[in-house]
Amino acid sequence: MxxxxxxxxxxxxxxxxxxxxxxxxxxxxxxxxxxxxxxxxxxxxxxxxxxxxxxxxxxxxMDGYKMDKSLLGSYDVSSLITVLHSLSTVFEDDRAQGTIDRLKTIGSEQDYASLSVNLDTNQTNPASLPLLRKAIAERNVIRFDYINAKNERSTREMEPLRLHYKYSNWYVYGYCLTRHDYREFRLSRMLDARATDRLFQPHEVTHKADSLNSAWTESVEDVVLLVHPSALSDAMDHFHHADKQFHPDGSMTMRIPIHRPLEARWLWSILLSFGSGAEVLEPTELRSILKEQLIESLKLYEEV
CATH class of the missing domain: 1.10.10.10 (Winged helix-like DNA-binding domain superfamily/Winged helix DNA-binding domain)
Structure with a gap:
């Protein structure tokens, strides 16, 4: 100390x-x-x-005393400070400030931040983030309720190994003691997450995640979307990596690779949110699913 x-x-x-x-x-x-x-x-x-x-x-x-600036080579120190500051805010980790102070000593007075990162938004950052990071560091088994993609609720116990930020969401990866296998859970679907007093031993590096990524790639299918001029910005915000073809009338065709689109409820919600601003052209099965979703929604408002 x-x-x-x-x-x-x-x-x-x-x-x-x-x-x-x-x-x-x-x-x-x-x-x-x-x-x-x-x-x-x-x-x-x-x-x-x-x-x-x-x-x-x-x-x-004493003036003139400097630390060796070659420690980070040609890295942009200001950018590293910016990223660390954002992460320290997200995880409520005061220790990161010590790292930031050390980085500042090797930066130039003329340095300016060429990068701005803001991950600290109440809409995207679950409250369980600091708890999970601490559990990973201290190797505590965690317990939580989870609602899966089929809307089934179950209680899980897990040995958390690492946190991921991908697809604009936070995930925790580790060994699920309930299913006796490695699993990845989306934090937004976790309820009542808490660390237990039980400790677990460090795990060997597993390639389970790599095999999951391979399975994901093999089950990708293109969704073709015709976007009307009134919904261009919304569609590009959600699917900015998609192939885009613009038409003379101002509309746009998007070709979006999606993992199992006929099962991707998150995708249905986005497409339905476009209203009349976008139409699914392919696959035809997805068109039928969206039509059924709209019919079921209309039933809720029959008396209006």
């Missing part, structure tokens, strides 16, 4: 002109006397700490 505090103090001094002992003591929850001893240790290690007297006095690093 003392070593971590010493390193943190060094980087804070590198990133600030002057810091008072009282400010450092308050931040690290120690006494000012402890900070004085820490400064002595840092000086003994060869770090040129300067003491400033007066009302705004404190400690600072």
């Amino acid at each position: 003392k070593l971590e505090r010493l390193i943190s103090i060094i980087y804070k001094l590198l990133n600030h002109d002057v810091l008072s002992a009282s400010m450092l003591a308050e931040e690290f929850h120690v006494s000012q006397r402890t900070i004085y001893r820490d400064i002595d240790v840092i000086c003994a290690a060869g770090i040129p700490v300067v003491s400033y007297q007066g009302m705004k006095g404190g400690y600072g690093i």
